[in-house]
Amino acid sequence: MDVVFVLVAPAVPENVGASCRALKTMGFHQLRLVATEAHAQKQARILAHGSTDVLEGARHYDSLQAALADVDLSIGTSAKARHPFRSLTPAHELAPVLANKAGTLGRVAVVFGCEASGLSNDDVIQCDLVSNIALGAPYPSLNLAQAVMLYAYELRGLALGAQQPEAPSDAQQYRALREKVSALLQAHRYGPESKLARWALEMLPKADTKAIGFLHALCDKLHRPTRSDEH
Incomplete structure (x- = not known):
């Protein structure tokens, strides 16, 4: 299955560049950007050292709905206590949840919100699952690029698996x-x-x-x- 990472309205160019580097180090190459121009700034390219191919290959969309149009299952990331979902799937449980759907998914998206406020509730309800990262301190959230790195690390086995030939399946x-x-x-x-x-x-x-x-x-x-x- 393909795994794409989606950044919704990131405002800090350095976070976009650092996210590209995080993805490439974990074997991922597909980045989607929604409602932002941060990727076009010089700082994004500087922080994407060694991963400018990911930055240059990023696809751009005006809305999250458009970015998810060809996605079979989307995972919203949120540190907020209030959102429409009753339950959260911890980041470290995502890999087995997705692996257990082998052959039924063609493309999965992991969605991140902007630095200031994360995903809005309207963004969250467009996702199939909501996930969070268990923190050891009460500080409410991680830096955007740090969060991307942690999810890419947890899902790195799927990136390795995507490089192997797959048996015929009904991917949708x-x-x-x-x-x-x-x-x-x-x-x-x-x-x-x-x-x-x-x-x-x-x-x-x-x-x-x-x-x-x-x-x-x-x-x-x-x-x-x-x-x-x-x-």
Whole structure:
């Protein structure tokens, strides 16, 4: 699976450059930038020493929605206590969560907010999972480039795995399942703002490959009309 890192509105050029260096040292090369010009500053290039290819290859977007359009599963990072998600996935648990979906994901994104305020709640709700880093001190957050380095380190095994030939798979199986579950909930009048829908879609990213296959079959069976419905 491809892993891309997304920086939303970073304001400090040095953080963009240092993030490029952090990604390359861990084997990652795909960076996406949203609503920023910080990458164009000289300081970004200086801090991206040895990784200017990552900086120059970064893709730019006007919105987070556009940056995630071709992503199967997105992971928002947040140190905030208040956000729409009931549960957080610690950074060190992400690698096994993603590895357990081998063959069902084509592209995963890890999303970071700006230095001053992190991801907004509107940004967070566009993500499938929310993750945090357990800190040993009460200070509320890490520097942006430091956070990128820690997530890249935790996920480095996925970068190594992406370099190996993969067996044939349905790489968009997870995304298709999410769409099926959303449609089924809507059909039973559970809109995206309902507690049941929010809880179901929040738990869905934690399903492994076997569970994803089972849920596909279950959704298909539930979606088929019964004999009584046909008459």
